[in-house]
Amino acid sequence: MSKLTKFKTALTVSEASELLSKLIDEPISIDDIEALFRSNRIGMIFQVTANVMILTDEFKSPDAITHARSFEEPTISVATCKAIHLPSEEIYIRSAGQKAIHKAIALRDTVGNFYALNITQTDEPDSFLPKFLGRIHNHFPIVKDGFIEPAEIYRIAAEANQDQIPTLSSLAIKRNNWCIGKADLYNFKPNITTNEACIENINSNPASSFSHMTFELKAMQLAANHFWVTYEKERPPLQKSVSNFIAEKLGLTGPNRKTDALAAAIRPTDAPDSQR
Structure with a gap:
């Protein structure tokens, strides 16, 4: 050999x-x-x-x-x-x-x-x-x-x-x-x-951080995983796209102030300010 x-x-x-x-x-x-x-x-x-x-x-x-x-x-x-x-x-x-x-x-x-x-x-x-x-x-x-x-x-x-x-x-x-x-x-x-371990605990089982799970929390969890797990920092998702996604998961006909607020709540703190 x-x-x-x-x-x-x-x-x-x-x-x-x-x-x-x-x-x-x-x-x-x-x-x-x-x-x-x-x-x-x-x-x-x-x-x-x-x-x-x-x-x-x-x-x-x-x-x-x-x-x-x-x-x-x-x-x-x-x-x-x-x-x-x-x-x-x-x-x-x-x-x-x-x-x-x-x-x-x-x-x-x-x-x-x-x-x-x-x-x-x-x-x-x-x-x-x-x-x-x-x-x-x-x-x-x-x-x-x-x-x-x-x-x-x-x-x-x-x-x-x-x-x-x-x-x-x-x-x-x-x-x-x-x-x-x-x-x-x-x-x-x-x-x-x-610090990453704290993030891991939240991402892997969000329900464990709360005493209960609501439709809004579930929609936020799905949106966070869909848009923010693997996003490119040079091209972050549009906030209106995230809000639309949450609205769809909640069975709404379209986004509103509430879904806009939920979308803003799951935006990573280190995400660029552009394309909000």
């Missing part, structure tokens, strides 16, 4: 097993690589074709037996994605008009929002198959089709060549370079500052 292998962006599973065999001087099979991935010892990259949908409508599922978050089926697409890092965070999504809840892969941004991967194929008939990528989906990638960063193999080789028992690996936070959109996305929530 070439000494330049370490400079590759990613290795096939076959290349990874060959490299690890060389580094620890013993035979390593593709099954060994899969076992390392399944036990969260190494991360992998998988190709997908998906629309990235922001999750805004959270609910508490009475049937949930884990601490995973639960959301209604999303409707807003914010990016397209060609590959993902696994392992990744997971959430539950309730299909629109149904009681069925499916577990799905989730991406995160720097302010704590959750995103799902819609991989519905246009040539697939309607079925009970979930629209969003999860472990039970037909399009969930298999390990043999994945790729591995060389650094993962060198790290695991260094651990294997030591006499000490390795500690349990912490799941690596990886920035996704294959999702084309305005926000930086990650497989797990990235490390954030204390």
Whole structure:
């Protein structure tokens, strides 16, 4: 194997097993690589074709037996994605008009929002198959089709060549370079500052900041996620567009002073003064 292998962006599973065999001087099979991935010892990259949908409508599922978050089926697409890092965070999504809840892969941004991967194929008939990528989906990638960063193999080789028992690996936070959109996305929530953590708590579960939820608060939450999560500071949304959006969510025929005030209330404090 070439000494330049370490400079590759990613290795096939076959290349990874060959490299690890060389580094620890013993035979390593593709099954060994899969076992390392399944036990969260190494991360992998998988190709997908998906629309990235922001999750805004959270609910508490009475049937949930884990601490995973639960959301209604999303409707807003914010990016397209060609590959993902696994392992990744997971959430539950309730299909629109149904009681069925499916577990799905989730991406995160720097302010704590959750995103799902819609991989519905246009040539697939309607079925009970979930629209969003999860472990039970037909399009969930298999390990043999994945790729591995060389650094993962060198790290695991260094651990294997030591006499000490390795500690349990912490799941690596990886920035996704294959999702084309305005926000930086990650497989797990990235490390954030204390101030950003306060923002994350509000964005990820606004209802927890209030004793109750009203139609106005809900409309403001949806508008904030739709307009302000990934906006360009050089081209901020028009306030009249935000007010129109809120009016639509409240079932009004058009914006008024009240919706204008609600739109102004969710405008970020660091947003430019232009185009108000």
